[in-house]
Amino acid sequence: MTLTFEPTRTAALNRLSNFLPHTGRDYASLRNYDLPGHPHVSGLSPFIKHRLITEEEVLQATLGRFSLSTAEKFIQEVYWRTYWKGWLEMRPxxxxxxxxxxxxxxxxxxxxxxxxxxxxxxxxxxxxxxxxxxxxxxxxxxxxxxxxxxxxxxxxxxxxxxxxxxxxxxxxxxxxxxxxxxxxxxxxxxxxxxxxxxxxxxxxxxxxxxxTKERFRPQYQLAGEAQPVEGFPNPERAPLPLADSLDTSVPTVLVLTDDDLSPGFMLDRGLSPVATAVVPTYKGRSPLEIADHIPAFFKSATDDVTDRYCARLGTVDTIAPEDLQSWAASHGADHMVTAYTPVGWTNDALSRATGDIPLRRIRRSYDESAWPYATAGFFKFKEKIPRLVGEIKGLKAA
Ligand SMILES: Cc1cc2nc3c(=O)[nH]c(=O)nc-3n(C[C@H](O)[C@H](O)[C@H](O)COP(=O)(O)OP(=O)(O)OC[C@H]3O[C@@H](n4cnc5c(N)ncnc54)[C@H](O)[C@@H]3O)c2cc1C
Missing domain, CATH: 1.10.579.10 (DNA Cyclobutane Dipyrimidine Photolyase, subunit A, domain 3)
Structure with missing residues (x-):
């Protein structure tokens, strides 16, 4: 039995609702077991990574079911992702x-x-x-x-x-x-x-x-000690880069990437793009070939989002990052808008697509609130979770 991932928001919502009853004490006691089919973890990460479902939706649903203390472990794991993203954002x-x-x-x-x-x-x-x-x-x-x-x-x-x-x-x-x-x-x-x-x-x-419940017992095969590894130390922390504001008064095109496939938070604030570009950036993951299932997941996930929002996206094209400027110009756009692209290959690709038409990167309030706390270790960040969760509960879904 293996986990499979259908790249749709419906599949993500179904997985969340099926796993919700297990986000409390079950998760706290069983999450470390690596068993066939992975029954004790959510399997939500491919959906969260592409933001087919967002962290705040997962947290809202969890807190609708359990108290913060009962679901503390699960909530902390979701915040580990947020913490790592904020940490890297300040140490690019x-x-x-x-x-x-x-x-x-x-x-x-x-x-x-x-x-x-x-x-x-x-x-x-x-x-x-x-x-x-x-x-x-x-x-x-x-x-x-x-x-x-x-x-x-x-x-x-x-x-x-x-x-x-x-x-x-x-x-x-x-x-x-x-x-x-x-x-x-x-x-x-x-x-x-x-x-x-x-x-x-x-x-x-x-x-x-x-x-692994004795599925594996690698007797006498593993290193008995961790010999030090050479590598660069952590750099000094830089200020969190500022995000852009959303200007809905000028002709705009929307850019969708693997970092965020839930554009509702911008459309609901009045964004009305004349056209939308789906921009594949996965080649920047590595100098080597990427597994076929990665572009396949991205393609189906973007088909899903463009189907769901079809009436609000204008014409939809798949555009390589290097062609974004000419594509935006062909639509008479004054600027391009995308959900904020954190440090990584997608941001690298979009940074290389600069030109006369500026790209505005809009950050979600969830990230805006949490990332500044990733100043030191997770232990310090963790102390802020009750406050952060308090802010989320009032938020509207993506
Ligand atoms: C060496 C290494 C590499 C990893 N690479 C990635 C990666 O590329 N992408 C990725 O999303 N996670 C990565 N993780 C973190 C973690 O293993 C996965 O997020 C988790 O296994 C996803 O499965 P799940 O959705 O079933 O998790 P669940 O246990 O159900 O957790 C729910 C959600 O919380 C977040 N989360 C859980 N554990 C962690 C963690 N330790 N760190 C950060 N976020 C977490 C994920 O978004 C996850 O979907 C890595 C961990 C290690 C040790």
Whole structure:
């Protein structure tokens, strides 16, 4: 039994409503079990990543069912995503250094045949470590891995196989349907001990056996200690970049990307685009080929959103980032509007599409409220959750 992801908002809403009864004490006690079909986690991440459903909708629904204290663990996990995004937004060089790191390690793979063989074996699930090989195959065939499996996998990649963490993060990002520049890059850095100084995550046989209910017991195969990993330290925090305001008085075109496929929050504020561009940016995820299920998910998800909003989007075209300026000009647009693109490949692609017609990036109030608190570790951020949740409860759905 595997999780499958139908790229529609209806599927996202159904998944949320089916999982809601489990977001309370069940989630707190069972979420770490990595079992076939993943019954104890929501499987919402590909939908949230594309914002076919938003974090605040998930939180609103959860709080409609349980108190904050009963659903504390689930709510905290949703906020982990928010925290990582805010953290990276204020330290954008971590993303560019990661990208340089991937390129440098891929150059090594070209010239060092030993490294190339070990990297290929890990990506193909041919290391001989049964659990690791299983997760490599699960990831490449489904586009999803349970959080605990991601932690074990990253730890074995780094500390047992002694492969560069950047290549592991790149392997994930080429296959994950929920692939996210912040959660993935910082998740790998956290396991490697680069994110939180001196704190590594070491996968242990007994922990894997317990939380897979003995499906796997990698006896005597795993590193017994986490040897330090080389990598760049965390940079100083920069101010949170300002978002743009929405001006509905001039001819505008709308740009839809994989960062946010719920444009209702802008349309409801009076945005009435003369045309809409669907802009695929997934090629920027990695210098290597991206798994086919990623563009397929994006295509169906954008078909879903453009069908649902068809009366409000004007003509809809699929446009490459480099053609956005001429496309916007052909529609007589004064400016382009998009939901805010956080640090990552989509923002990279749109930044390269600059020209006479400005692109305005509109941030959701959810992000605007939470991101400034990602100043230090999650522990400090977590203290703000009751206040943040209080603001959300009054918000309208996306
Ligand atoms: C090495 C590594 C790489 C990761 N890469 C990604 C990634 O590219 N994209 C991504 O969305 N998540 C990533 N995560 C975080 C986490 O594993 C996934 O968000 C989670 O497994 C998604 O499954 P779910 O929706 O069933 O989660 P649930 O447990 O049902 O959680 C609900 C939601 O909370 C958020 N969430 C849960 N756990 C985390 C977490 N630890 N960090 C951030 N957000 C979380 C997700 O949006 C998720 O959909 C990574 C974790 C690690 C350790």
């Amino acid at each position: 060089s971590v993303w560019t250094m990661y990208q340089s790191g991937v390129q440098a390690q891929l150059n090594r793979v070209q010239t060092e045949s030993g490294l190339r063989q070990e990297w290929e074996a890990a990506c193909k699930g041919e290391t001989g470590i049964e659990c690791f090989d299983h997760w490599a195959n699960e990831l490449t065939s489904t586009g999803y891995l349970h959080n605990h499996a991601r932690m074990w996998f990253a730890s074995i990649w780094i500390f047992t196989l002694r492969l560069p963490w950047e290549l592991g993060a790149d392997f994930f990002i080429r296959h994950l349907l929920d692939g996210d520049p912040a959660s993935n890059t910082l998740g790998w850095r956290w396991v490697a001990g680069l994110q939180t100084a001196g704190k590594t995550y070491l996968a242990r046989t007994s922990n894997i056996a317990k939380f």
